[in-house]
Amino acid sequence: MSYGSIVKVPFGPQHPALKEPEHFLFEIDGEIIVNVKPRIGYNHRGIEKAFERRTYIQNIYLAERICGICSDAHTTCYTQAIEDLLGLDAPPRARYIRVIVAELERIHSHSLWLGIAVHEIGFDTFFMYLWRDREAVMDILELISGNRVHYAMNTIGGVRRDITPEIIPKIIRSLDFLEKRTKYYMKALRSERTVLKRTVDVGVLKPKDAVELCAVGPTLRASGVKNDVRGDDPYAAYDEIPFNIVTDDGCDVFSRMLVRCGEILESINMIRYALDHMPSGMLRVRMPMAVKPGEAVSRVEAPRGELIHYVKSNGSTRPERYKVRSPTLANIPALCRMFIGQHVADIPIILAGIDPCFACMDRLVFIDVKTNKRKSLDFESFSEMVRKQRNFRLA
Amino acid sequence: MAIIAEAIKWLLKHPVTIKYPFEREAPPKGFRGRPVWDMHRCIGCGLCSRICPSGAIEIIGRGQEAKIKHYVDRCLFCGQCSESCPRNAIKLMNDFEHARYNRDVMIYEYKRET
Numbered sequence: 130m131s132y133g134s135i136v137k138v139p140f141g142p143q144h145p146a147l148k149e150p151e152h153f154l155f156e157i158d159g160e161i162i163v164n165v166k167p168r169i170g171y172n173h174r175g176i177e178k179a180f181e182r183r184t185y186i187q188n189i190y191l192a193e194r195i196c197g198i199c200s201d202a203h204t205t206c207y208t209q210a211i212e213d214l215l216g217l218d219a220p221p222r223a224r225y226i227r228v229i230v231a232e233l234e235r236i237h238s239h240s241l242w243l244g245i246a247v248h249e250i251g252f253d254t255f256f257m258y259l260w261r262d263r264e265a266v267m268d269i270l271e272l273i274s275g276n277r278v279h280y281a282m283n284t285i286g287g288v289r290r291d292i293t294p295e296i297i298p299k300i301i302r303s304l305d306f307l308e309k310r311t312k313y314y315m316k317a318l319r320s321e322r323t324v325l326k327r328t329v330d331v332g333v334l335k336p337k338d339a340v341e342l343c344a345v346g347p348t349l350r351a352s353g354v355k356n357d358v359r360g361d362d363p364y365a366a367y368d369e370i371p372f373n374i375v376t377d378d379g380c381d382v383f384s385r386m387l388v389r390c391g392e393i394l395e396s397i398n399m400i401r402y403a404l405d406h407m408p409s410g411m412l413r414v415r416m417p418m419a420v421k422p423g424e425a426v427s428r429v430e431a432p433r434g435e436l437i438h439y440v441k442s443n444g445s446t447r448p449e450r451y452k453v454r455s456p457t458l459a460n461i462p463a464l465c466r467m468f469i470g471q472h473v474a475d476i477p478i479i480l481a482g483i484d485p486c487f488a489c490m491d492r493l494v495f496i497d498v499k500t501n502k503r504k505s506l507d508f509e510s511f512s513e514m515v516r517k518q519r520n521f522r523l524a
Numbered sequence: 525m526a527i528i529a530e531a532i533k534w535l536l537k538h539p540v541t542i543k544y545p546f547e548r549e550a551p552p553k554g555f556r557g558r559p560v561w562d563m564h565r566c567i568g569c570g571l572c573s574r575i576c577p578s579g580a581i582e583i584i585g586r587g588q589e590a591k592i593k594h595y596v597d598r599c600l601f602c603g604q605c606s607e608s609c610p611r612n613a614i615k616l617m618n619d620f621e622h623a624r625y626n627r628d629v630m631i632y633e634y635k636r637e638t
């Protein structure tokens with residue numbers, strides 16, 4: 130039913146869906162969304178600029194802090210880009226360890242997301258159980274790397290720590306536990322009426338739209354499109370480890386839940402295989418002191434989708450330019466399509482459905498409003514500008 | 525309804541959370557906590573201070589006389605300093621409770637005692 134008049138509802142920057150600020154302007158007819166305009170950029174942190182001020186080694190830890198949830202995906206992508214620039218290859222054991230940590234991270238990220246998704250539909254009991262069981266994977270990550278969140282496992286030319294034989298039985302035990310729990314949760318999701326009512330046919334993204342709008346990761350795979358950097362352009366040891374790319378044809382939020390559950394189960398099998406077949410040998414190769422001038426691009430399948438890093442070197446000890454394209458940015462156009470025709474009450478769960486991480490995504494560009502010209506600034510002219518503005522405001 | 529059975533099962537069990545700070549769990553082996561300096565090993569080369577990604581290490585003077593200031597409020601606990609030190613003078617400890625109300629007390633100083 131149409132109410133005949135369109136009302137504009139601003140959503141955000143502070144909004145009920147997530148803690149991170151972002152703005153969407155919804156045009157609604159009654160309860161139905163007819164149009165949406167996103168406005169991004171509330172969470173810009175200047176990390177790309179900070180890359181230009183630090184050495185290649187220091188930047189590993191900066192790349193890690195782009196995202197607290199996919200910290201390992203960012204360092205893998207960063208180190209791969211630099212290794213490409215240097216013509217280095219990580220030794221085989223290091224590549225297996227990279228896979229193991231990356232898949233553990235995927236398990237933790239997907240269980241975290243599942244918890245948030247059920248929380249968005251008001252099912253907090255489910256959320257508590259999911260997050261309780263997620264501790265098992267956090268403990269393994271802490272055991273392997275020495276930290277729960279920022280693992281600092283990757284370095285240029287390999288990994289920094291080994292997975293020792295003493296901890297392998299502990300990892301296997303936790304994996305068995307996680308497998309059992311994930312299977313249970315998958316069954317529970319399928320039979321729980323509250324979940325089905327709130328997620329089936331909500332936020333539909335047709336396969337054609339998903340491809341056209343360049344969606345990535347589980348969002349794309351839940352629309353039935355088989356696309357995964359791990360399979361299409363294998364990095365680390367993914368070419369040696371058998372796995373299935375999980376897809377689902379439902380195209381809605383419920384399918385996104387099932388795809389992520391399926392990926393957790395796949396990851397568990399991949400880690401088991403990798404632990405069994407891990408070659409022995411060195412953990413890292415030495416990094417040459419000088420970095421040649423040049424450019425490199427690296428791709429990684431982060432838990433949220435395809436992640437791209439670009440580096441340009443001018444032969445000095447610091448990169449000249451660094452660019453990060455995080456998966457959330459790629460999913461924003463698809464997200465806007467999902468909203469059309471949906472109810473206002475479903476905004477939080479649709480928004481959360483792509484597993485957004487706005488802080489990783491936000492970038493900033495300077496536009497002179499008088500001439501409508503874009504410009505980019507180097508660090509010195511940027512600080513100069515800030516200084517001038519400050520004087521101006523004080524005066 | 526599937527979750528109800530689970531909820532009833534857990535109703536009679538102990539909570540899974542521990543009552544921090546009254547109960548504490550020891551961090552696992554290999555935990556990356558606060559770095560500490562063994563000044564008897566340190567030769568004052570300044571490499572740790574140059575490599576630290578967050579600028580948490582200040583070195584005053586050079587050689588045996590050098591004094592190290594570690595600003596724990598800036599530290600990321602990445603362990604790069606201990607990895608890069610040519611003399612293995614830096615070890616990461618197990619402690620993790622560093623938060624204070626005042627940043628001035630979060631500076632640790634190390635100097636070789638004669």
Ligand code: SF4
Nearest residue numbers: 566567569570572609
């Ligand atoms: S790198 Fe090691 S030897 Fe050099 S100043 Fe630091 S602690 Fe001392």
Ligand code: SF4
Nearest residue numbers: 576599600602603605
């Ligand atoms: S642990 Fe990392 S951040 Fe902390 S002092 Fe050492 S190098 Fe710096």
